[in-house]
Amino acid sequence: MLEAIFARLDEIHQEMIDIRRDLHMHPELSFQEVRTPQVIAEYQRRLGLDVQTEVGGRGVVATLHGERPGKTVAIRADFDALPIYEQNDVPYKSKNEGVMHACGHDAHTAIALGLAKVFSENKDQLEGNIVFIHQHAEEQNPGGAIGMIEDGCLDGVDVIFATHMENYFPVGKVIYSNGYILAASDRFEIEVKGVGGHGAFPQDTKDSVVIGSQIVGNLQQIISRRVDPLKSAVLTVGAFHSGEAPNVIAHNAIIKGTVRTFDEEIRNQIEKQMEDIVAYTCKASGADYKFEYDRGFPATWNHPEPTELLIDAAKSVVNKEDIVSIPPNMGGEDFSYFLQKVPGTYFFTGSANEEKGLIYPYHHPKFDIDEDALVIGAKTLASATIKYLKNNK
Numbered sequence: 001m002l003e004a005i006f007a008r009l010d011e012i013h014q015e016m017i018d019i020r021r022d023l024h025m026h027p028e029l030s031f032q033e034v035r036t037p038q039v040i041a042e043y044q045r046r047l048g049l050d051v052q053t054e055v056g057g058r059g060v061v062a063t064l065h066g067e068r069p070g071k072t073v074a075i076r077a078d079f080d081a082l083p084i085y086e087q088n089d090v091p092y093k094s095k096n097e098g099v100m101h102a103c104g105h106d107a108h109t110a111i112a113l114g115l116a117k118v119f120s121e122n123k124d125q126l127e128g129n130i131v132f133i134h135q136h137a138e139e140q141n142p143g144g145a146i147g148m149i150e151d152g153c154l155d156g157v158d159v160i161f162a163t164h165m166e167n168y169f170p171v172g173k174v175i176y177s178n179g180y181i182l183a184a185s186d187r188f189e190i191e192v193k194g195v196g197g198h199g200a201f202p203q204d205t206k207d208s209v210v211i212g213s214q215i216v217g218n219l220q221q222i223i224s225r226r227v228d229p230l231k232s233a234v235l236t237v238g239a240f241h242s243g244e245a246p247n248v249i250a251h252n253a254i255i256k257g258t259v260r261t262f263d264e265e266i267r268n269q270i271e272k273q274m275e276d277i278v279a280y281t282c283k284a285s286g287a288d289y290k291f292e293y294d295r296g297f298p299a300t301w302n303h304p305e306p307t308e309l310l311i312d313a314a315k316s317v318v319n320k321e322d323i324v325s326i327p328p329n330m331g332g333e334d335f336s337y338f339l340q341k342v343p344g345t346y347f348f349t350g351s352a353n354e355e356k357g358l359i360y361p362y363h364h365p366k367f368d369i370d371e372d373a374l375v376i377g378a379k380t381l382a383s384a385t386i387k388y389l390k391n392n393k
């Protein structure tokens, strides 16, 4: 079956390119997607799949029932775009000014639709089912995944796979990480509520600049002195705003930043210790405070068995030396929610091509991919799907 699927994926390469370019020309922002889910649902219905729309908001779930009994594999593809002015001069440039598919989600969708087509043509051979989870709103908190899961998109799913375009690697590479691959990404905002006054009469004030500065300093001790050095975490203060005039003591200070972690316990620990530091630093100076900690997506943790299976599956697509293991990075993804519910793995498909100038990373206004990545991503997912269904009868 694998050979037939691979041959058909090669044959429909141009169709996948056309789908990707059509989506690229019509990008839509997170939680505002209208045309994209329609295009997806219509395509999947034409193939004869069982299609549900408005899953968890704007998501689309299409199920292909194989004619032979077996397990259920889910393939997730996100489809939202970003608020970026595209700077590529290409025939398929965004027609929606200020919005751009700068993260390759157009490609992920084209891959999923291509797979739906070739697997539906071969469903008499298919030993199990494939659920295509077309997810809206990956780029913006709280993300589309949570809602789709609450709406039951994982019901009956045994394993889940997803790929993401990756311009830090050339096309032809398949990139994985066994265990953590992406971090949890949280934001915080602190307000120091002091007492303002005349710059010459500090005794009548509670100086928010001084107290805020102490907080920024004290927060540095969390990563350096409190977190286990063998665990990774980042705490960055990205903004500090306080005061207006040279002779006025500021009444308040706003401090904003981000925290990135992998381990959920470390994440909880940091949130708790941050609030303690803010509370006690303010208390020592007699000031009040507000502390807000917004949790973003949790860390993405790839399960060992599906990851091993994926590495094996990729060997039928690219050479062994083109399958690359990477350490986790501090980016974030709401695919993590799916992996908290069912086993699975998330991997990158190399999509850069230096000769063609396709070198800009995701979220860059000149991001674009080598479209050969469509076939490689699709084949890797197809191979993993077939292998999983065969191994788990």
Ligand SMILES: [Zn+2]
Binding pocket: 102, 103, 139, 362, 363
């Ligand atoms: Zn992105």
Ligand SMILES: [Zn+2]
Binding pocket: 103, 104, 105, 138, 164
């Ligand atoms: Zn993305």
